[in-house]
Amino acid sequence: MATVHFTETIQRHVPCPPSTVGGTTVREVLDAVFDANPRARGYVLDEQHELRKHMAIFIDGRMIRDRTGLSDPVGADAEVYVMQALSGG
């Protein structure tokens, strides 16, 4: 089970407490989180289900590479951080 943490800055708009979910890819893990917290989905992903331009996701300290397909593998007991990218200002 992976633990997903969200940036503090998102909490003002939509509460996103840390959650522990199943899944072997970023897509599966995020789907599990957003199934339980549907309003948060649109803050992280756009309508094409791709990572928003100015968001970043780290798995055990490494930034994911596949921002569109969200296919990067997520290991058991991984720590996933959903952060805002500095590029967004």
Next chain:
Amino acid sequence: MSTRLFAATRKGLFQIDRGTSRWTVKKVHFLGDNASLVLPDPRDGTVYTALGHGHFGVKVHRLRQGARKWEEVATPSLPPRPEGTAPRTDPMGRTIPDSVQLIWALEAADPARSGSLWCGTIPGGLFRSDDAGSSWQLNTALWNHPKRLEWMGGGADYPGIHSVSVDPRDPNRVAVGVSTGGVWATSDGGATWKISSHGLRADYVPPEQARDPHLQDVHRLVQCPGQPEQWWIQHHNGIFRSSDDAQSWHELEVAPSSFGFAVVVHPHQGGTAWFVPGTSDQRRIPVDGRVIVNRTRDGGQTFEALTNGLPQRQAYDITYRHGLDIDESGDRLAFGTTTGSLWISEDQGDSWKAVSEHLPPVYAVRFVRDA
């Protein structure tokens, strides 16, 4: 006459009320957030606002009349890209994102149907809601029109719909202004669309294409509610008027400049309109450092520069396309600027008073219609 207005700014939505003699900021909603647009709905008192979060995308919120808390409603969304296909490109070969970048128009759709709304976006999607924003449907007739794919970015990188005008005679008659893509009109509620920008002129394309109605960079399109055959456009390189239901457009010579973004028309007198000019496309600053409002009362034959109460030296305020509004009486006007000034007139622009000269950059100003 209106006694309240909202100003959507880079750092929040400001509510400005008229006391016994002065207008003052009474409340700030979404302080710190980027409010790109506001619609105080005259039908039921609901206020809608669009937020553009840099990281988290665009959102729409509504405040029901009498309610104390805003509710986030649905965000207009573009359809899924067909699997295995790449994002579309514009005529210049640039990739157009297939997600909504900015909410650029919000208007009441049908006066008889509370909660019916039109929403224009960047990139150029037009959306309709019939449940006060709880859900949105893309207008596929316009979205799938082959000419829509030829729209281009103007001031923004991508094309967008910034003006939606619902005909007071028939809500099925709607016109939209596109930057860049001209004026499009429907008479069947959006089932079919046709270009309606004949007579506009573009000076940013080769001469033989200058009159192409599809290449026109309309900055703002307005229709006179009381004389709905009368229309005005502030265009990228000129000011145009139509007196025949937007069937044809005629260019006007305007001093000191015909460059600008905003225009409003008097609610009952179609020949009376106001503009806030800048120097030129290349120099988006007031002419000679003087903030003026240009008014015509004779259909554009003559214009007078209104300056009473406005700074006349070393001023660099620019007013964006939604930054100028007029109330339903036609006497009260307000405009907000990129440098955070907001001025109100109660005498059709003859004199102005500053509400503040220290607001965040102002994107949109809208009066609330008196109940």
